[in-house]
């Protein structure tokens with residue numbers, strides 16, 4: 001029995017990282033066209049770097065919550081097939097909880113990508129204007145390794161293959177407004193179980209067979225215990 005788990009900003013909300021679309025979320029404070037598009041970066045790189053520098057620094061002040069830990073436990077203890085964790089999050093809370101088979105489809109705050117050679121490298125601190133690419137040495141060519149609006153998500157071939165072969169698809173803390181992740185539930189085999197974990201109804205709720213209406217920190221450990229039983 002193969003599992004595919006999709007997570008969104010909601011799973012990190014109880015760790016203290018704001019979601020995008022909820023009241024008080026990030027998009028209530030900044031306009032997305034000012035910070036999360038290739039055009040914004042071309043027009044004002046310092047502003048865009050500053051936005052992501054602040055979010056990268058914020059990761060030092062937060063920790064994984066019981067939902068992240070439960071998914072890491074699921075990966076460690078699941079023996080009846082494959083488990084793939086796909087996240088839209090750019091934070092590092094899944095890996096800090098111990099998840100290893102994990103694809104960041106929207107990139108990672110803690111990586112920088114080089115506009116000269118295309119390599120992405122581990123990056124802990126601010127990206128400064130003169131910083132050199134660890135791979136090719138080019139200076140002043142680094143950008144956040146984050147997928148912006150209008151750019152292609154990462155690892156799509158691997159994700160699509162896993163979805164086509166899954167028996168259980170679980171979607172946790174995602175609003176179903178960002179594509180292509182919002183459409184994943186429609187690509188799983190007809191006999192597969194589909195479970196949405198979210199305290200709210202979402203645009204894609206009708207496409208799921210099962211719903212767990214509560215906060216991820218309660219519902220995910222409960223669901224993981226059921227799956228492992």
Ligand code: NAD
Pocket residue numbers: 007008009010011012013014017018019020021022025026088089090091106172173174175176177178197198199200202214215216217
């Ligand atoms: P979103 O902000 O659009 O939606 C968040 C969803 O989480 C909502 O449906 C909300 O009801 C739900 N939610 C809120 N609190 C929850 C809780 N305690 N438990 C479970 N669910 C809860 O987020 P999204 O769908 O992931 O939007 C996609 C974009 O947001 C992605 O591109 C992602 O990169 C980005 N994002 C990432 C982070 C992060 O890395 N932590 C934070 C904000 C946004």
Ligand code: ZN
Pocket residue numbers: 114115116117118119133134135136137138
């Ligand atoms: Zn380079």
